[in-house]
Amino acid sequence: MTRTGACLLSAGLLPVFRPSRRYAAVKTSASFAANGLLVKNNNVEYKTKELKDYFVESKDMIKADGGPPRWFSPLETGSHSHDSPLLLYLPGIDGTGLGLIRQHQLLGKIFDIWCLHIPVNDRTSFIGLVKRVERTIRSESYRSPSRPIYIVGESLGACIALAAASCNPDVDLSLILANPATSFSKSILQPLLPLLEVLSNQVYPRVHEILSLMTDRMVKGLCLQQIVGDISQDFIASSFYLSVVTDILPEETLIWKLQMLETASTFVNSRLNTIEAQALILSSGRDQLLPSQEEGVRLCHTLPKCEIRSILDSGHFLFLEDGIDLVSIIKGTYFYRRGKYLNHVSDYMPITPSEFNRFYPPYRFYEDITSPVMLSTLENGMIVRGLQGIPSEGPVLVVGYHMLHGMEIIPIICQFYVQRKMILRGMALPGLFERLRSKELADASLFDIFRIMGAVPASASNLYKLLSAKSHILHYPGGLREALHRKDEKYKLSWPDQSEFVRMAARFGAKIVPFGVVGEDDVVEVLFDCKDPTKNPFLKPVAKDLTSTDANENRKDPTENPFLKPVAKDLTRTDANEEMATEDISFPVFLPKIPGRFYYYFGKPIETEGRMQELRDKEKAHELYLQVQAEVEKCLAFLKEKRENDPYRNIFPRLVYQAIHCFTSEVPTFEL
Known part of the structure; x- marks a missing residue:
């Protein structure tokens, strides 16, 4: 039996989307509810869709055209929880609303997704769409006043999103x-554009040729990945895709x-200066239609709550390309919240095996160079060798150098x-999770992998939450001072004289x-370390950013109380009265050696259980x-x-x- 691919979300706001019988019969067919209720079907498994599905479903979508713009929700996105935030997708100039088709399945696990479809022959103005x-x-x-509303906008859709945000500063967007x-x-x-309005017959083919650059690029990538050897099949596929683009954007449209x-x-x-909403800008490095890289930087400096991520090898239609995982991007920027x-x-979404397999290879080289030996101690x-001695059940506080x-x-x-x-x-360090004021450090995207793997800003409230959630937690009492130690402090602990984390661990019966x-x-x-870089006018803002703890989450966290304040001093190491906090932070310069x-x-x-x-x-x-x-x-x-005996x-x-055994084999070490 053919399963439907989308359902209507009118809720009395927009007209009901009623597709043709043929639309309901093909792979991209949709089921619609006249009363506007979302039809959930969690018993059906949907495979991840590909680029060709976008063109096939778009062709069917435009044939079912009629009526003004309306929302629809793909059925493969129906597995989200009841408290998942709402995500509104606003399309680019194609208007189909299917631009996230390759992201639907993963996004649908954490969002309630509504996609806006703008019919080919619809002539609603920009202001009309914004309204x-x-x-x-x-x-x-x-x-749902406590639930944030996410808006994903591409190209034109991004402008609609910004305009709507400027008109609704009181809504959590x-x-x-x-x-x-x-x-x-x-x-x-x-x-x-002026030529197209006057000489449409001559200019229209040229504009479509420009738009087809993106399509041709994606089709070639698809064919290479699928190892399609038949040139005639490539030509037929390319011709079909280009014909769909022409159907989606006829001359008048x-x-x-x-x-x-x-x-x-x-x-x-x-x-732009009136927009207060949180924003994440994704800029393609090979956008052939817009100068997206430069524009992303401009907007990031204009909007007060803005992060930017550059995807250097992608074109204009970002979400349709291979290797783009919007969920991983959201995780890596800590952009997901339910409240x-x-x-x-x-709000943390654990890394999945597929994500780990995608992110791990670059760091596998680092492990191959250092060939780490992991030893642990059993209960007896x-x-x-290995990590068998680490307790399976949390909370566990792993504390070290x-x-x-x-x-x-x-x-x-x-x-x-x-x-x-x-x-x-x-x-x-909290500074690694915020948009740094001084802009002196490296791009924040370098730390995305640590966010995906679960790192959190050091604060008393976060330690409290992690322990209460029975997590495995990595904690360094020496903090930044220990990580940036001087050359005569090798393997010397730089812990403060007093620490409160043991009392926090005992409160939850954690194993240390x-x-x-x-x-x-x-x-x-x-080679050398600086005498006092915090007095250097160039490095002082960097140190201030790194040790900053003024994020909203730390200022207004409901778990903040007098019991946590001593722990906060221990974690952030910013109390001027503490001995270690008054010492200079040095930025050592080193020379690589043979690994x-x-x-x-x-x-x-x-x-610590029972010792509270x-x-x-x-x-x-x-x-x-x-x-x-x-x-x-x-x-x-x-x-x-x-x-010394290894x-x-x-x-x-x-x-x-x-080389003798196998390059993936475990290298022996000293005898235990």
Whole structure:
């Protein structure tokens, strides 16, 4: 039996979308409810759709045309939870509403998706479209005031989204804008518009030739990926795709849409300073229609709450291309929330195996170079290779030494997932999760993988939430000061004199796993460290950004209370009265060496369950803190001694071993 592909969402706001019988019979067929209720079907599994599905379904969609613009919801997106945010998709100049077709299945697990379809022959003005979207926004905001509304807009749709946001500053909106057409005045299509209006017969083929550049590029990519060897099949496929583009944008419609783009760009640019909504801009590096890279940077500096991500190898129609996963982008930017404020625990979406397999290969090279040795301690005290000694049930607080520039983080996070399928959620510097004021540090996208793997800004409230959720947590009491230690402080703990994290752990009965890691001196040599960079006018803003804790989530978190304040000082290390906080932060300069090896040793877990009353006493808590610190130092001493007996400490013996056995084989180490 043929399953339907979409359902209507009128809710009395927009007319009912009633497709033709043929539309209901093909693969892209849709089922519609006259009463506007969403038809859910969670018993059907939908395969991920491809580029060809967009053209096939678009052709059927335009044949079912009739009536003004309306919303529809693809049935393969019906698996979301009841508290999932609403996502409104606003299409580009194609108007089909199917631009997210390759994203539907994954997005549908976390969003309630409504897509706007603009019929080919519809002549609703730009202002008219904005008003229609506004009505939906206000209606849904009134119905669910605590639920944010996401708007994904492409090109023209991005302009509609920005215009709607400027007119509704009181509504909680999150905008995801792909190649916004606010730069239409600089487009290669803009000079052709006056000619197209006068000499349509001569100019129209040229404009379609320009639009087909994107289609031709995607078709070639599709054919290469599917290893299609028959040239005639490629030609037939390309001809079909181009004919659909012509059907979607016939001459009069194309003129109308280009005129609308010009109006939209002018309208939105005059109101950018009134937009307060959170925004994520996705800019394609090979957009042949708009200067999207430059425009993304301009908008990012204009909008107050804006992040930007550049996808260098993509064209104008971003979401239809291979390798684009909007859900992963949302995860990597921490752009997903179910309420007014982001909750780094309840709003976190765990990394999936497919995501890990996609992100892991670049970091696998780093592991191949350092060949990390992971040791852990079983309950009986036996030391084993691997992570079997890490408790399976949380909460677990993994506490240890921070190597220079945090070189140890990637292997430890990845191996916890590879070996135990555990997500080790790191407590990281808040400055790495915000749009830095000074703009002195690297692009924030470099840290997206850590967000996807579960890292959260270091704060007392986040530690509280993670422990209450029984998570596995990676915590460095030494913080930034330890990660940027001086060359004479190698393997020296830079922990504060007092720490409150043990009392927090006892509150939830968490197991504390001390660990040590050595090997930084086997891969780099520190040349020098700055005397006092925080007094340097160029580096002082950087340090301020890194240690900043003024995010909304930290200012207005409901779990903030006097019990958490001491822990906040311990986590952020910004209290001027603390001894360690007053010391200079140095930015060491180092020289790479012939790669050695990293060694990790996780000690026996320390139980805190049932000790909450005991550890309320500060002296008792401090004794446990010193015990954890001593165990970490023992782990470091153990590894420094044992690595001297490792015949494969240098990279060359390891390469020889792998060449003889297998390059994927585990390289031996010292005897346990």
